[in-house]
Amino acid sequence: MFDKKIEIPIGSDHGGYELKQxxxxxxxxxxxILVDMGxxxxxxxxxxxxxxPVAKRINDGKNKFGIIMCGSGQGASMTANKYPQVRAALLxxxxxxxxxxxxxxxxxxxLPGRFxxxxxxxxxxxxxxxxxxxxxxxxxxxxxxxxxLN
Ligand code: RB5
Numbered sequence: 001m002f003d004k005k006i007e008i009p010i011g012s013d014h015g016g017y018e019l020k021q022x023x024x025x026x027x028x029x030x031x032x033i034l035v036d037m038g039x040x041x042x043x044x045x046x047x048x049x050x051x052x053p054v055a056k057r058i059n060d061g062k063n064k065f066g067i068i069m070c071g072s073g074q075g076a077s078m079t080a081n082k083y084p085q086v087r088a089a090l091l092x093x094x095x096x097x098x099x100x101x102x103x104x105x106x107x108x109x110x111l112p113g114r115f116x117x118x119x120x121x122x123x124x125x126x127x128x129x130x131x132x133x134x135x136x137x138x139x140x141x142x143x144x145x146x147x148x149l150n
Pocket of ligand 1: 013014015016047070071072073074075076
């Protein structure tokens with residue numbers, strides 16, 4: 001069970017802004033602590049400016065999990081996955097959210113703000129946060145992610 005006292009940074013561009021605000025409202029009502037890293041309105045911005053700060057916190061071990069979004073979720077996950085300690089998963093389904101915790105030990109949720117039902121996104125976040133990594137055979141697999149070929 002996720003300890004709701006643990007802070008969760010959340011960031012988006014304008015494409016994910018409305019979903020971000022919805023998640024903050026619903027998850028805060030449910031007792032989760034979200035740290036809003038922006039953006040703060042619907043003005044057009046560059047998604048890396050708001051995704052890097054979330055990813056850096058996870059990479060540095062300051063926070064255990066983060067939530068990011070843009071219109072498609074793609075640019076956000078690409079940006080976050082540049083950090084060696086980050087495993088960001090682009091999610092649109094609850095079962096997928098559980099599996100990426102169990103098998104990939106994912107630590108960032110990336111969501112497609114323009115392509116997902118907002119209540120489903122709430123369910124996805126809760127499922128992700130409350131699922132544990134299985135370890136075992138998956139440890140060597142996630143360790144191999146950063147073993148690049150020359
Ligand atoms: C912004 O229009 C859009 O390109 C952005 O939100 C995201 O989908 C990029 O991957």
